[in-house]
């Protein structure tokens with residue numbers, strides 16, 4: 001597919017998907033002003049997919065690996081029921097500060113707990129089969145470790161959504177040289193050969209893996 005057609009499809013998908021809340025629109029604007037990295041956030045179509053899946057599956061306990069400035073965390077919290085809970089993991093203090101500011105501004109922020117330390121440490125402390133849903137969107141070389149911990153803490157029937165499984169389309173190169181792309185390609189093979197899960201890969205934005213623990 002040429003770049004022109006790909007961007008037309010992305011714009012069309014965006015235009016035919018519900019808008020996000022005014023607070024999330026403000027957060028994206030402020031994220032760009034303060035970090036210049038708003039493209040790291042999952043954006044409208046992926047965020048709305050996340051909310052749709054959370055609502056139809058009725059999940060209560062969610063975990064996020066990679067908070068950044070809180071866009072996807074707030075998306076998840078908005079979709080959770082009133083007694084739902086999200087634990088979100090971040091290592092960068094500046095990003096976490098902005099995220100916490102916006103969690104306070106949202107009526108759904110009280111459902112979110114931010115853990116400011118390496119995500120592996122946070123996941124490692126969680127009990128077996130205690131979580132309904134996990135969203136993975138952080139450092140790519142650790143995806144394999146996040147996956148192993150996630151499989152342990154997910155209840156049977158729980159699922160995860162993993163972002164960037166195309167790693168900027170670099171995984172499609174004949175010879176993969178980029179370190180993140182190598183890690184993602186290895187992660188995708190690990191999931192593909194795991195019989196403990198059902199999985200479907202979606203060609204949305206930078207690739208999404210949906211993985212359900214049997």
Ligand SMILES: C[S@@+](CC[C@H](N)C(=O)[O-])C[C@H]1O[C@@H](n2cnc3c(N)ncnc32)[C@H](O)[C@@H]1O
Pocket residue numbers: 040041042043065066067068069070071072073089090091092095117118119120137138139142
């Ligand atoms: C792509 S951004 C997440 C974007 C966010 N999910 C959103 O949609 O707004 C990845 C984040 O993971 C964080 N991160 C990197 N390594 C981490 C680690 N070991 N533990 C927790 N977070 C980490 C980075 O600081 C960065 O903020």
